[in-house]
Amino acid sequence: MGKLDLNKKQKRESLLNTAFHLFMTNGINKTTISDIVNNAGVAKGTFYLYFKDKYDIRNKLVSHKASLLFSAAIEALKTLPTPFAFEDQIIYIVDFIIDQLDSDKALLQFLSKNLSWGVFKNALIRPAFEDDINCYDIYMDTIKNSGFSFRDPEIMLFLIIELIDASIYSPILYNEPVNIQQLKPDLYDTIRYILNSHKEETP
Amino acid sequence: MGKLDLNKKQKRESLLNTAFHLFMTNGINKTTISDIVNNAGVAKGTFYLYFKDKYDIRNKLVSHKASLLFSAAIEALKTLPTPFAFEDQIIYIVDFIIDQLDSDKALLQFLSKNLSWGVFKNALIRPAFEDDINCYDIYMDTIKNSGFSFRDPEIMLFLIIELIDASIYSPILYNEPVNIQQLKPDLYDTIRYILNSHKEETP
Amino acid sequence: MGKLDLNKKQKRESLLNTAFHLFMTNGINKTTISDIVNNAGVAKGTFYLYFKDKYDIRNKLVSHKASLLFSAAIEALKTLPTPFAFEDQIIYIVDFIIDQLDSDKALLQFLSKNLSWGVFKNALIRPAFEDDINCYDIYMDTIKNSGFSFRDPEIMLFLIIELIDASIYSPILYNEPVNIQQLKPDLYDTIRYILNSHKEETP
Amino acid sequence: MGKLDLNKKQKRESLLNTAFHLFMTNGINKTTISDIVNNAGVAKGTFYLYFKDKYDIRNKLVSHKASLLFSAAIEALKTLPTPFAFEDQIIYIVDFIIDQLDSDKALLQFLSKNLSWGVFKNALIRPAFEDDINCYDIYMDTIKNSGFSFRDPEIMLFLIIELIDASIYSPILYNEPVNIQQLKPDLYDTIRYILNSHKEETP
DNA sequence: TATGAATGAGATTTCATTCAT
């Protein structure tokens, strides 16, 4: 990206895109803020208008990339003709996300190395990009409209996300201990189990 | 070993122990070489007599710690009364190592974050510590004495190690997707499969 | 030039002046970058905004000082009433420069020890200081306006400069084998010879 | 040179030879004592048994190399059948030395860059190598046997040496302002003049 | 908002010199 006269939103996006690219290419440790601003075509000080430090932009990136995964999944869900049962909707989203990561292994690596529940939670609630959807609200809406009542929906979400994060890395990148397609049945089974075990008696 | 050599070895070990402790406590990024030498009680220049930089000592540590895991496992194997079949010996070693990591989760984390095949291979062949065993030789001896012939024994070792590295992290630390004890049967099955699929017709 | 640019230029000049003074006083080897920044009253990092290392500032200084010599000579040439013949202009400039060096032996020593054709060529083409004149352009203009055509004007310049550099050091500093005034006739003769031998048939 | 068990004299020579080679190849600044001892195949501490520091070995080298030049010249002088007149002997020695330097330009460069009267005087009086001749004694003997009396023979020697040092560098290396053969008549004339002007009335 | 020069703490690294063996 050249040293164009970028407007505010463009500057922020330029910084995020550049940082993502550099983080992926050289790693976070070897990426300096100077690298980022030089490649983004903005001034050093501008970085600090949008981000606290390198780890802030890293977290926002994780949020943003995770949000994009969710958005795409939810958009896809919407286009389907017949409405699904609640569990099937969740599984559909999970499956869609896993397939995206399977086809973008660099992204998987970035998210796996840098994802933590705290960062992720943030991603869901406070979107890093203006256009990012508020996934947490969507999740809660979906829960509410599911016709069921769940205890600790946040913990339930945590369990599911950690389970996915922990179990897909090796199968997707290394096909070990099995490839991702072989893992899916067991994984989705477990997710369904978690969902069901959190169902409360309908009020 | 003379007094001088002893002192020299102590300096080196002091640096390694201190570095390991600091890496585990504060992370590699936040550990400086000054931190290491100050805590180890040696001069700054001394660090550079033994290590190229922070990443060199990190790699040597990974090597050393991995070597210790192997040594303990092999020592344990030797104490057993009845000689095992070849596959059973391998499984015994793997199981011993996994149990060690299960009981030292910080070490697991350190090794998992920093282990790569290149570093590990080095650990096996060129021991970082004088007393470290040459695991690769032992492995090759074990192969030779197994009564079988194997094609690509190095690739076979690679597959097994990567499989273990990739699959035990999450089960040990998070019990996800299952706990390590539940994973073991499937994992050992797979290892036996790898071993058998590399057997050549007996010469 | 804005206040900021002015300040910037002052910082750079302060570093150059301080470095020159320290190089002359203590020699380059015994001058550290810390010495330079402390005496120049700027922060250590500032040094690296303007110069790559000690040898970079040394080269820029050689350039700058050489450029000043040329500028003064050319200014002096301009003030003369009658326009000279081309060879006489060159001789006038050379003579002016030699007289400057004769009266500033420390500068002669600095330049002689550190001048190389590569550095000098750079001085001529890419001025180190904003106000430094582009001597190479002036030389080429002078050539063009001389009414003659020269083959290899760059090589011709090289020969003349090397000849001067090589031959004036000892006469100026030690009056050996003769003093500079005694050397001048032979030297200028040789320069005239070089100029003439590079003349091409007038187009 | 390998890490042989060198006797004392060999170690010293090894250090001198190695240092000379490294000084010529990389320059004195970029040659470290570690470089020297590593290449010489001796221990660090051994260096300090023979030399005070890098500049001490540099000076001793200058002395030694200068001494070799003299020795060869004096040896050559001895082989001549007819005894020369005093001035002719001096000229013969000077001429012999100049021819050696003309055929070893690297040595000329090393000596020119590093020769100073103090160092050189030392070379003449206190030989750096056991086998080095005491040139100063030979010079004084030659004077004594010349049949003439000279005032300030040391100053006379100084003048001659400085004159030679100052004037041969550029002609030998660059043929500027003239080549060394062309310079010789004038140079030897001047030397003869110096010798004659220092003659006192025969006592 | 945006800039980017300036900062300076602190990290890395070098290397001459010492000294116990």
Next chain:
DNA sequence: AATGAATGAAATCTCATTCAT
């Protein structure tokens, strides 16, 4: 005499952060 591990002062260089414009 010889060694070479150890030293640590001092040098180089980096880079996140600030702030005047």
